[in-house]
Amino acid sequence: MIRSDATFAGTFAFAPHFTDAPGFRMHYADEGPRGGEVVLCLHGEPTWGYLFRHLIPALRETHRVVVPDHMGFGKSAAPPDRSYWLQDHIDNLERFVLALDLRDISLVMHDFGGPVGMGFAARHPDRIRRVISTNGPTPFGQADLLDRLMANARVSPWFQWIAEATEDGSLEPVLGHLGFNILSTLKLNGFENNALITETWLDAYGTPFRRPADCLGAIGWAKGFAAGAHRFETPGPAADRAIRSKPALAIWGEADRTLQAEHFLPLFSALFPTAPVKRLPGVGHYCLEDAPETVATLVSEFIRQT
Incomplete structure (x- = not known):
């Protein structure tokens, strides 16, 4: 877990x-005015609120931007007596x-922040004003989700590794030392802008996972797929309509x-058939790292226009 006052060289x-x-x-x-409209940013694996460090300043003058770290990630605790399945994060x-x-x-959802956010939306649709996916799946009871x-999973290097590592027993040992192999893990998941890789950047993403006891969140999310333990929330008819x-x-x-576009963008379009889809060529899984200014502009403009 990161020290609460860590700023990573002010970034x-x-x-x-x-x-x-x-x-x-x-x-x-x-960040931002307490009376402002809320933007809730949800990260995924194996990141934390640091992923949204460029988006926060772009929105906080007019909006209340709230960015939690999921259990076992970032500056949040990693309790040893909890399970780390999707339903726990919801x-x-x-x-x-x-x-x-x-x-x-x-x-605003990235990676597994997508199913976590959509799971919350299924329970509390009245609290949701907009849905913004940034390389984050939007499962919401679609029949073809599985x-x-x-x-x-058959074509994703990350999910292929999860299956192989589960089979040979290396999943927990490898992810238990995630702080020392964070770069290879992030690269496996995919970002394209190698200019990002500085000591500060590596420190920000590696520090949360310095000890095996700090890695329970990252292990749990991967292990949940291997074990079939994640449970996607199914909305009721009223929540679905809302x-x-x-x-x-x-x-x-x-x-x-x-998370390849051909497999996951149809989930979004099935749920929101008239909604805009902005595809960013040459931008990888961590679009908020590869193209932070573009993403911030698209999000800001969309909120303003709607």
Whole structure:
């Protein structure tokens, strides 16, 4: 876990906030006017709120930007007595949002932040104002979800590695030392802008995973796929109708090798058939790293226009 006051050479100079509402010490950034419309940014594997460090300044003058670290990631605690399946992260997010009483939420979701955010939306559609996917899947009861997950897993290097590492017993030992192999893990998932790789950047992404006890979140997310333990939330008819009526935007780096556009953008378009889809050529899985200014502009303009 990262020290609460760590800013990584000023690249994440946002005041730390903490809550015990989810049953562990959960960190979040909370920038902008408290009375402003809420933008809730949800990261995935194996990142944390640092992923949104460029988006926060672009929105905080007019919006309240809230960026939690999931259990076992970033500055949040990694309790040893908890499970780290998708449904656990949805439960944690629900307790977090209700504790802060966040409403009129624009969800900005990356990677597994997608199913976590959509799981929350299925439970509380009345709190959602907009849905924004940034290389983040939007599962919402679609009949072909499992088929798409399996088709993607067959061609994704990350999911191929999960299957192989589970088979040979190396998954937990490798991810248990994620702080020392963070670069290879991030590259396997996919980013294209190698100019990003500085000591500060590596420190920011590697520090949360210095000890095996700090890696339970990363291990749990990968292990959950191997074990079939993740449970996607299924919306009721009223929630399904409500979310389908929300403004939505998909931003997708086309060079994503982990969550490939051909398998996941149809999930988005099935849910939001008239919503814009912005495909970014040459941009990888971590579109918020590869093209931060482009993503920030697209998100800002979309919120302003809607």
